Amino acid sequence: MPKIACPYENIIQIAASTNLVGKFTQSVRRIVQDVKDEGTASGQTKEEVIETNERLRAVRIRLDASYETAKRALVDLMMKYTDSKQVRNIFQRYNLLKVMIKDVIKLETQYWTLVDIPRQEKQETVPVFVLRACAIMEKTHKSGEGVKTSARLAEEAESKRERIDRLENLTTVQIETENTQMTNDLYRLLKKYTGLRNLIRDLKAHDDLIRNCFNVSI
Template structure:
């Protein structure tokens, strides 16, 4: 991936951009993953309740997860990989896209909007400085290895994030479509949509994940 003549500055900058992009995706990814894991826990606990209480609990649990689909400021809009697109080229595209995309804030007005625009910036700047200094202290051969590993990690993370986004979108649409049904058929619909979500390969691959 990296040629022998690749400059040290290029390696440092590349590693820095890869780290920053990975951190940017990790936050919404963890939010989706944790929401689905909570749905799984709630579903198992609901089996202890009677039918009516279970219906209520399942509806609440699905609604909490489905609401994430509407909270656009907590998510990232990342395009899917095109059919013939190289993995590394795709990662570069994601990096460039997110670097051009400002962090979205929840809709608010007045002094709240002003405060949100400044909160967190000093801390974020300190983290960036620490990361850059850490990278500058490493040997060039170590930077090459780190960049190659980060390309692979970022590619996998992006694919997992998009998979969970798809699950949340499908769950949201199914939940929305079920709202006008009477209790008895809707109870069965809620159980079915939860099972379909928890048995999907996208969730099965990450439900026991400990590293991200």
């Protein structure tokens, strides 16, 4: 029986000799990967997980600054309180306490109003709670944000492009893994942050009680 030539044989041979098969294989793999990247177990597309990554990153930076501000204020308060114990005169010591407490509770009106964290609902998962907290912080951040210079805006735009380029080179699954870690880290920071803010609120709420304890009228 005569051999029947395959109509694609010459094309395959030419492709093999010019390494087109390898390139074609890479292209097919890329297409398959792109199909996988159209969505994840969470139902998000690659664009959506990149957006989530950006949101988590921005809020983390903001929350880090807020947490450090609160922590410094409370540490400073404790140091001043320890020093005040050396003052024997109760009136002088009261005045010192009054000033140091007011320095801290000023944050409630001058700073903390820009960052209001909600309570976590009993049935609320960590990712849902974190994203809800992010949404609230994003809104308050915009209202309290100062005017930025053109140079600062250009610098931020360039930095964002670099971050997006890095994420674009990752798969959706890789970005989601990164987002999960960021979410867990942010959740822990939110809890610590809320604890410090509650301490400051307690100081404000008990300011009158502290005055009564010293039985001094202002």
